[in-house]
Amino acid sequence: MAEHQERGSDRAQAIEAYPRKILQYMEGFLISKTVFTACELGVFDTLHEAQRPLSAAELSAALGASLDGMERLLAACTGLELLTTQQENERVLYSNTEEARVYLTHSSPVSLYHSIQYSSKTIYLCWHYLTDAIREGTNQYEKAFGVNSKDLFQALYRSDEEMVKFMQLMNSIWNICGRDVIRAFDLSPFKVICDLGGCSGALAKHCTSTYPQCTVTIFDLPTVVRTSREHFVTSAHSRIGFHEGDFFKDPIPKADLYILARILHDWTDQCCVELLSRVYKACNPGGAVLLVEALLFEDGSGPLTAQLYSLNMLVQTEGRERTAAQYTALLTAAGFTSVQHRFTGKTYDTVLGRKQT
Template sequence: MEHNENNPTPENIMKIGTGFWASKILLSAVKFQIFTTLAERKSMSASDIKTHLGFKCTERNVYDYLDALTTFGFLNRDGLLETAMYSNHQDTDFFLDKNKPSYIGGMLEMLNNRLYNFWGTLEEGLLTGLPQNEAKSGGDLFDAIYSDPQKLKEFIHAMSGIQMGNFMGFSQAFDFSKYKTLVDVGGSGALLSLMVAKHQPHMSCVSWDLAAVAPFANENIQKFQLQDRVKTANGDFFKDSFPKADILVTGNILHDWDEETKLMLMKKAYDALPKGGAFVAIENIIDDERNKNAFGLMMSLNMLIETGKGFDYTVSDFKGWANTAGFTSTKVVPLAGPSSAAIAFK
């Protein structure tokens, strides 16, 4: 919003300060599967929703809750209070109905179940420089997630949810004409490979990740019926060399780690690529002036919460690391919202 120095206004201060109220209203609606239920039933009254969800609060509380979701643009409403009928907005119907392949609620579920409480101790993270998640009691974030099948499933769905729009965008915006093979390093649920294979019929893709992840990836590959051109392979990007391919991609991987580890991973990518090959990092690349991509900056702070040492980075940062790793040129392709594909060519 524009700020007039002659007329100070508290509007933006209060909007951001109470931001967790709005956040919790949406996150709880996802948890209650309100949008999935409305996708099935088309429309419902507040009274029907109250009964369906087993709310014990007053009717007025339910009106406030549903009308807040309406004011935010997540629900449509016909009528008022007792006569109101609620239905999904087209965005929530497409992205927050659990029964549609376009569902991105996995990230919102993880925000609610894990990150909401962890972010409550951001001050402690800034004061100590230590993670504020499962690792707080001396463990490791990824050990904690990978050792718990339910947490692992939620994490994979979250990563898929936050990246789906980017993967769709990249699969159509990048020029694949000179390439035939792609390996997604840390490929999680294999969605990037699936999007590329779907939109680029000449491409063969491998989703490369730890063995525990393969069943989830293979389930997605079956759903898309692309078993002929999308495979899974097991490996650990700390211990193993990267598989050789024309294009190597990492999605939300580099930002997990400190600068030294980022550079090590980019050097591994360089070694695995042929001349003319491309390394692609799909993340919330921060603008060089560091004053536009607010989501990228918040995601970078989320890496403090999650890993203690990780951070999101600028275009200039990426260019510098690519140069050090031996790549000859770089470019950035904007994707969905605050995300971009940072590309380094060998």
């Protein structure tokens, strides 16, 4: 007993001596803003385009920044292992790491640049009001941006520029994660697919490349469809079509499979059942619905990313992240059966519900 108390006392003293984890959490926003700022200023792009290591003086001149500020930013990015350094005489020269080149440069096909821009300019500002969101149980668009948030997507798409930024965010996410979620289940039996809220069409492109016999119709708001046609989906994507409408109000096209990727987490349970019931009615017999969401563990232990995303849903939307069992309950309430789920091991997971023949 005495030995147990002594060990407990030693652990308590070690925790009190240096709360490393808590300090890291306290400073987490400093890391985020450092990465956001380096991207916004063009540090990684400039190093990539130069095709050689650059000094702080060269980067500050190229980017119109103070030398002192640039030196500090580059040092922090080096500490974050996004840049590497080499000594040349008395100068320190900086280069991108391979990870920074692939994911933080604007021109990379799997760049997270637009996702970072959205996080910095939109999500970060909403999170300033997280305490209010938790107290009030409502999203914080009105405080953050002065726009009425009663119509969720009018707030999200409050300007053409903001809509394009949101679509670029979605595009970058599915460029990274799309292949995994589309291959989590064998979707080859479904020839006619409807991607509800398909946005930029990135997931539709993964569908048509993975399953060459399928066609995909992107169902989205008219303004989103126009923007997608203009910026994201070209005539080369011949097996991808569009259908304009509001999936809560307008008829949903008949299909063998409906994909709802990061859709249900925006909405309350009641709205989810309403939407899924409309999907069930439109679905061909023997068809299915595929949900793509960040699944929470049933015991509440994680994943941390999904738990943080659920807070973000509170700050930005009407919805929440859910467990597989909770999505199963929503699907079952709408009429779907034989519900299965798959964890991909990455950010987004899948839930498949079927309509009986």
